[in-house]
Amino acid sequence: MASSTTAIEQPKIKLYWLDQSRSQRIVWLLEELKLPYEVEIFHRDKKTKFAPPELKKIHALGKSPVLSVTPPGSSSSQPVIIAESAFIVEYLLDHFSSGSTLLPKRYREGQDGKLGGETEEWMRFRYYMHYAEGSLMTLMLVSLLALQIKNSPVPFFLKPITRAVAGKIQSGFLDSNFKTHFSFLEAQLASAPGGGPYLCGPNLTGADIMLSFPLMAGRGTVGLTKEDYPKLHAYVDRLEAEPGYKRAVEKIIELDGKFEVFNV
Secondary structure, eight states, X not given: OHHHHHHHHSOEEEEEEETTXXXXXXXXXXXXXXXXXXXXXXXXXXXXXXXXXXXGGTSTTOOSOEEEEEOTTOOOSSOEEEESHHHHHHHHHHHHOTTOSSSOOXXXXXOTTOTTOBOHHHHHHHHHHHHIIIIIHHHHHHHHHHHHXXXXXXXXXXXXXXXXXXXXXXXXXXXHHHHHHHHHHHHHHHTOGGGOSBTTBSSOOHHHHHHHHHHHHHBTTSSBOTTTOHHHHHHHHHHHHOHHHHHHHHHHHHHHXXXXXXXX
16 A cells, blocks of 8 residues: 555656757656656757757757656646756755755755855755856857867868868867866866765765766867876766666667767
């Protein structure tokens, strides 16, 4: 009887997943939280690489990830629709992270609700939740744009021009910025609370899951090498070795027949 009650009380969660996109992080988080969920698969247009227009029926922007959540016992026929990776991660952790280390403790002992009373682990967590999609992912997208300019299908006599433009973006903007960011992350890992090995301390958090996409996408292609950034490179290896990450990959292979990491 107890297991039947538990099953009834579970929310209905559906993830609208797009290949080679940030939505894979949400599969990973759902696996870590051990929540029941469904996945609806979408594929990019083979020519444009854009998401299919069908996604706009789920959310007006037509992007992925999008999460649909129907609370248990809900009388409404309309589920809660949540878009944007960080919002989805924060929403799921706010409601389902009890007993988990995925969301660090917010306040130090005796400092509840006090300005400046937050733990270092929580401050890092909140920072990296926004850093992943803000500062770091912006660089990754510029790098992708430069690559598209370099490899654009133009007449052969224009190739030197497109390559020169892409090269200028790379040398004049991307190289120095990637070096700054990777050096910063290398130092952050070295100073992680409790000695790490994760960015917020000894335990995997939602922020590590958020950072997994840009770091896995850029490793080996935008200067994130083992020689220059040994701690950061090992950190990405550690994320890929996480049992929850592996289960998330297996889930997509089971549903879609394959899984490919997005590469810049």
